[in-house]
Amino acid sequence: MEGLQGWKKELPLMALNTKQDLNQWAIGCDKDIGGFSEASLELTPQGKGRFFGNISLELPANREIVQSGYAAIRSKEREATMWGTPCWDTSLYRYLALRVRGDNRKYFVNIQTDTYFQTDLFQHRLFLRTPGQWETVMIPFRDFVFTSNGMIMPDQVEMFREKIKTVGVSLTDREEGPFSIEIDWIKAMNSEDTEGDNDRTPSSSEID
Template sequence: MFSFLKRTASVAADSTAKALRMDGLQGWRQELPMLSLKTKEDLAGWALGCDKDIGGFSSASLDLDPSQNVARFHGELSTDLPANPEIQQSGYAAIRSKARASSMFGTPCWDTSLFRYLSLRVRGDDRKYFVNIQTDGVIQTDLYQHRLFLRTPGEWETVMIPFRDFILTNNGMIQEQQIEMFREKVKTVGISLMDKKNGPFSIEIEKISAMNTEFTEGDMDRLP
């Protein structure tokens, strides 16, 4: 209870400070830093899972590359089915940021509404990864997904994905009724792999941000 009240007081103080700074009137910003994956403390804010959790045979790890101080999500995917006859499909691995601790004001979220892109600084292989966004909506199993297209596997690159291009899914299924993402309340961000391909995988992640270019302001175009 004490920690809950302490978080509530912290959120209230932060909101007051933002009001005094008139953050809402600051106008255009190029970047909203969301997640950094450079220290062990950063990695403690992430959850890891794979089909091994339900009896499958994949393995997955999220650890720090000491030579570069960036996170590495890696392991080996196996599509072999476990003994449980109720499980019809296997072969997946995923990481996601943990939802931040709630207070009387709810769960802290990122307001990405004034930014056009989700930006990821990554270095990966030729596997087919997906980016997953969870918002603070009513249906907690809803995820907005987009393919993480890597143009230069094996080299560092910045991938920019328009928020409007994410597709609403639930339990891995694309929903017929597509609802616009609640971008004012982005709760978690994650990366998953389920390309039905056996073998090793590896992707390094440095940071994740909401971004504008010099020509964009959210979904509006800025004049040069």
């Protein structure tokens, strides 16, 4: 079945295959506010992005900082035009898909939509079935949880999937030590049986 706008399998969002690709990402960790964790993003010899570093739970002398031990990357917002900041419309797709090779650490996937507060994120665990091997992880958009400043909000709101501004990955397990995750690409995707939030019925020509 073709939808009103035509069924599409995927919408590429971000790739991490060239140095130019990596320039479209921002890196952050608690070192930015005086902590001791370190995080970097590099291009591997195989042409994949590698987000890696070392997590430290040591607190700086600044007593206003009561928690450390985090690291994250996110895609940079695209340059604004007279019509506003360009966003991705993922409403015709059911999943956010990531091609990754991770370790045994725990990660979150983060989505920022066109909301008033920069701290508002939709988050979901990046469950890796085969650490150390490449795998494609597909997360239904509807399964993301609305958070602000890292806290799950009591009043959950639906993701504004027509206006996604950034996507990213963050480290969630506050354990000291090294981490490393390689990322090939991030896309909005359908399976052969889905068209956004609707189940797709094959047309007669497909059945034949």
